[in-house]
Amino acid sequence: MMSSKFLSLNPEKQERILNAALKEFALKGYENASTNEIVKSAGISKGLLFHYFSNKKELYLFLYNHFVDVLLEELFNELDFSERDIFERLKNMMILKNKLMARHPEVFNFMMSASMETSEEVKEALNSTSTELMNNSFGRLFENIDLAKFREGTDIPRTINIIMWTLEGFSNQELEKAKKLNKEFLNFNEAFKEVEVYIDMMKKSFYKSE
Numbered sequence: 001m002m003s004s005k006f007l008s009l010n011p012e013k014q015e016r017i018l019n020a021a022l023k024e025f026a027l028k029g030y031e032n033a034s035t036n037e038i039v040k041s042a043g044i045s046k047g048l049l050f051h052y053f054s055n056k057k058e059l060y061l062f063l064y065n066h067f068v069d070v071l072l073e074e075l076f077n078e079l080d081f082s083e084r085d086i087f088e089r090l091k092n093m094m095i096l097k098n099k100l101m102a103r104h105p106e107v108f109n110f111m112m113s114a115s116m117e118t119s120e121e122v123k124e125a126l127n128s129t130s131t132e133l134m135n136n137s138f139g140r141l142f143e144n145i146d147l148a149k150f151r152e153g154t155d156i157p158r159t160i161n162i163i164m165w166t167l168e169g170f171s172n173q174e175l176e177k178a179k180k181l182n183k184e185f186l187n188f189n190e191a192f193k194e195v196e197v198y199i200d201m202m203k204k205s206f207y208k209s210e
Contacts, residue, residue, distance in 0.1 A: 006052040006062070016042045017049070019106070021063050026110040030060055030119040061125055064114055067107050068133060074100060076140060084146035086163070087203040093141065094192050101188065116179055138164050149207050159206055166202065170195050 006014065022042035024033045035056055039046045053059040078096055083089050101108045114126055142160055148154065174191050 009052070014045070016054075017044065018063065018066065021059055022067070022106055022110050024164065025060060025063065026106060026113050029113055030056075030117055030122050032059050033060075035059070057121055060122055061129075063110070064126065065129065068129070071100060071104070071107065071111075072133070072137060076137075081144065084144060085149060086145040087199050087207075089141065089145070090163075090167070090199055091196060094195060096189055098192065112178065115175055134168065151206060154206060163202055166198055167203065168196070170198060 006017075011016075011130075017038070020038045023041065024038050028034070033056070035046065035049060038059075039049050042049075047060070053062060075093070075096055078099075079089070080092055081089075081093060115130070117123055117126060147156060150159065
């Protein structure tokens, strides 16, 4: 579905189209976003936009997949995999995520609006993509961790599940708070301090006492 025709466009024009779509979708959500506004802002014709994407849905899902790839690539390139303590690695990941949010605020606004998207037209595709992504990225996150730190007799696969479910549950809870308060972002520093408490609790529970 990803438009290979679009990827053969010159990078400057690609950038203009992606940025225009990013702003419009982040601001108005899928249903209310206008392709007229996107083409006006990108300085291209509507015919050209639909030459690359057959409809608004294809553009939206392409945008989502593209920026998820960009963010994950940056995250995994910058994450220190020589740190083999999984709990320290998770804390480092949180710090990195904070840096990425500061570096790409508009992308995070779009991601936040996508995670709250209610339109039936794209919701299912977004959900299945984000589940697949979560599984893949957690897989990479747990690569080559130091298993010797865990208590004797620990069931490692189930322990990894508990760690993943805790983090997933925590981020879902933060998302719910943001929805209720109708904010694009909650105070990330506050959330970071709170998730650190959970990470430290799990470390105490699963690691040998030092």
